[in-house]
Amino acid sequence: MQRALPALDQNTAARSLSSELAQRTGALTVAGLSHSYGSGFAVDGVTFDIPAGEVAALLGPSGCGKSTVLRAIAGLIRPAKGTIALGDTDLLQVPARSRGIGMVFQNYALFPHMTVAENVSYPLACQGVPKQERRARVDEMLRLIQLDSFGRRLPHQLSGGQQQRVAVARALAGRPSLLLLDEPFGALDRALRFDLQVEMLRLQKALGITTLLVTHDQEEAQSLASRLVLMNRGRIEQIDTPSRIYDQPRTLFVNRFIGQTSMLTGRVEGAGPERMPVRLTTGELLDLLRPTRFVSGASVVVTCRPEEVSLFPDAGPGRLAARLIVSIPLGPHVIHDLELTDGTGIRCAQLRAQAPDTLLLGDRIFVAIDPARCHVFPPDAIGGDLHASLEGPSS
Structure with missing residues (x-):
């Protein structure tokens, strides 16, 4: 059974990480983003921004282009047109490995042969962080996600929810300026998914890191994000708060996609x-x-x-x-x-x-x-x- 972590230890870890992230994070601005695969546009003139420290969700049905936008921000593809900036930094001029972005995937993507601590430590080793500092950061992150006694376990010895929390800790360990969540709870059952959403929202609020969630799950988007960017066929249909998108849809597509x-x-x-x-x-x-x-x-x-x-x-x-x-x-x-x-x-x-x-x-x-x-x-x-x-x- 998971040991309950004293609130003081957890809050201390959160404050320590939050003070550093606050100096690094910034507003995300995407302007005129276009990209195509073959003859058709996957995204066409996508423009939106996320104020520093907020959570926004790219929402839409499969094939709408949201994953293409995410890949462009992460540096996994180079868009044909447009700009992507984080604070004053033009991300398109920065290699993917140097963008300071943490990413959480739907399938966790943990290394099965590495322990929990080694998984969390991996991005720090890639950044050349000294060994002693790596240990301190790993301990800090495991306290933050309430798994500080699980460091020596392998991923297969954890539940799905615990694996996802390890994936979050790994993404945050490198002190990212931006957190990207790619369908992070899609592989979990409904009850566990809700618990992890609450935990993720608590962490994000405590750390104040600019976060972009990509999902097709409207309930997930509305519960986590303060701003929704609703896409359809490569274009944005509406950008607004969850309540205004539900109560004041600008198009029939928005009205039909959000809610019933x-x-x-x-x-x-x-x-x-x-x-x-x-x-x-x-x-x-x-x-x-x-x-x-x-x-x-x-x-x-x-x-x-x-x-x-x-x-x-x-x-x-x-x-x-x-x-x-x-x-x-x-x-x-x-x-x-x-x-x-x-x-x-x-x-x-x-x-x-x-x-x-x-x-x-x-x-x-x-x-x-x-x-x-x-x-x-x-x-x-x-x-x-x-x-x-x-x-x-x-x-």
């Missing part, structure tokens, strides 16, 4: 500065409480989140007739999948305590959508982009 959403189609029936009535293809009228850029008669797509949909046993103003397809208990919620009269699917999330016990599959029911929280997009925004990206090759 249902899509209804219809036409605008008159438009005012604060209201937008939409006649759905089912025949019902949705009176949306939001300003509009659409003219009367325009075809639109209305999107809504499951938590924005309510169930009712009877008809009423603004309620849509539906049929229950399936109900699935999920943690504290029950997820209902329903079908409107024109065959359109819509999803509702209810707290278990509020979900009706008498509802049976196939039952006729009515749903109401929060008119102030829907989003509206032009119909050509559907375009199949999300599915095309999800099926594309990894890059």
